Amino acid sequence: MPDVIVVGAGFAGSVMARLFADDQKRVLVLEKRNHIGGNCYEEKMNGIRYHLYGPHIFHTKSELVKDFVRGYGDWYFYEHRVLGKIDGRLVPIPFNFQSIEILFSKEKAEEIKSRLLAYYEMDSKVSIMDLKNSEDAVLREFGEYVFDRVFLHYTAKQWNTDISNVDTSVINRVPVVIGYDDRYFSDAYQMMPKNGYNQIFENLLQSPLITVQLGVDAKERLQFRNGKIYYQGKEFLGHVIYTGALDALFDYHYGALPYRSLDLKFTYLDMNYYQPSAVVNYPNEEDFTRITEFKYLSREHFQKGTVILKEYPLTYDYQKKMIPYYAILNDQNLALYQKYEQEAKKYPQLILCGRLAEYKYYDMDAVILRALTMYEQIEGM
Ligand SMILES: Cc1cc2nc3c(=O)[nH]c(=O)nc-3n(C[C@H](O)[C@H](O)[C@H](O)COP(=O)(O)OP(=O)(O)OC[C@H]3O[C@@H](n4cnc5c(N)ncnc54)[C@H](O)[C@@H]3O)c2cc1C
Structure with missing residues (x-):
């Protein structure tokens, strides 16, 4: 025993x-x-590493965790960046000053940025709910715009429910950034395993x-x-x-x-790169929520071809042997x-x-x- x-x-x-x-x-x-490896497990398609249960990007504020994982393999510095398709344009998510400059006229963008800076410190992060409820009419209107384009339909797709039923901690995971920091995570330690997660688990x-x-x-x-x-x-x-x-x-x-599950559709494409960043979110028209291109995560820039993933949210049913992804x-x-x-x-x-x-x-x-x-x-x- x-x-x-x-x-x-x-x-x-x-x-x-x-x-x-x-x-x-x-x-x-x-x-x-x-x-x-649980949900961090990886496989290869034509030599390109991909995450079988969805993209996993490592980030932490904890020195203890950073030191622990470094004990089980080599990691490289990787800061994750995400774009979102909003009104037909690809803009950085979390929404930041760059996103504002891409989507609004020069005058309007200046007005929104200066109102934001009147209320919040440069480089701070603000909850979309705070902006929506702002006493300032310009910020309220801006908050409504971002809420509608970035959160509303994405949440409905992801959770199959009205946004009012979704825990605010989920909504607050993606803030609005006051400034030009376009990183998806702001944690002190952001990295990916040099030889993949599988090796970290083998060593553990x-x-x-x-x-x-x-x-x-x-x-x-x-x-x-x-x-x-x-x-x-x-x-x-x-x-x-x-x-x-x-x-x-x-x-x-x-x-x-109850959980949400996902239908994950992986495709190998005979081209060098498919999209301009590791992840592009599709908050609005499309049935899928995002497309991940794994070469950006594994740094296999030299590899021929590319592997992409489209994620389609599903209602979980344990009797159909689905995978419980999100509580x-x-x-x-x-x-x-x-x-x-x-x-x-x-x-x-x-x-x-x-x-x-x-x-x-x-x-x-x-x-x-x-x-x-x-x-x-x-x-x-
Ligand atoms: C789509 C998706 C994307 C994610 N992206 C990120 C990310 O970018 N960054 C991040 O930090 N986190 C991310 N996560 C979260 C991350 O997956 C979890 O934090 C992590 O996998 C949790 O580890 P775990 O051991 O609790 O669960 P799991 O990894 O799910 O492991 C549980 C294991 O238990 C096994 N098991 C269950 N029941 C039994 C049984 N009866 N007998 C034997 N074995 C059993 C399962 O097969 C599984 O292998 C993501 C999660 C999802 C769903």
Whole structure:
């Protein structure tokens, strides 16, 4: 028997497995897919690396996380830039002074920029909601424009609901920038793994104390009965780190937790480059939300051809074996999640970690930090 069982080999599970192994514990990792890496996993098409579950760009404010990931592979400096197709033009997103200058006449652009600077510091970031509710009529009108062109239809596509039902934290993820900073993220550390994410995961899980079993759904091996956990019929007394969906663990007993899913359409094109930046958002007319061109992310500029991805949002249905991508965070769904959480609490050895198990939106750095912090807490138990 191992000392610890980890379910899932994404960042949550792999970081946990590594930390336990470094503490001389024997770790068994069960992963139901046929690969490690969770949603950060990459494949190649005609030699070009792409992200099978959607583009993953690494960025963090945390020095701890930056130092941790650098311990498992080489990374290069990469600042992500996104364009959006607004009124037929490609403009930088988050919306900033450049976007204003492209979309408005010279006089109007000057007026908007000077009103913005009258209220906000240069290089600060403002929520679109603040602009929409501004006491200044010019800023209110500008706020309405950006809200309509950048947020309204994009949100309807992405979440299949009216924007008023979407958690404000989701809307505030893309602010308006007061100035010319056109980077998508402003974190101190922004980088991509030099040899891809797969290698980072291989290194994380590389230990004589870690056994990884692929293609194994942990549900086939683990039973949860009356506060006790059984592994293949025998009582298991160690920690079980679970990073999968919590409703699935308990057989959707209280009903399925709602998610958004995605239909990801990858295409190889026999051309050098398809678009002028790594990602172009399509907030309005098109059915897809964005196009990613992976060569920009992997820096494979020398490669012939290019791989692009169009993302079509979908309503998640676990019975159709879809992938749960984004938790739909609202009071009703969180109340449902709490029922499962109460169920999980009956098993003190069971630790829930990660974006599925905790029903949260975590970026990669946040999930790594979460795993590092949770491990400290388990050690302190
Ligand atoms: C489309 C998309 C784009 C994203 N882009 C970014 C980005 O640019 N930057 C960023 O920082 N973050 C991004 N993220 C977030 C990032 O994917 C997550 O932070 C990260 O993958 C979370 O890791 P995790 O280990 O919690 O979950 P996952 O990576 O989903 O790993 C969970 C693993 O558990 C396995 N599993 C589940 N149930 C079982 C079971 N019963 N038995 C065995 N195995 C099981 C799954 O197969 C999976 O491999 C993005 C997310 C999405 C959906």
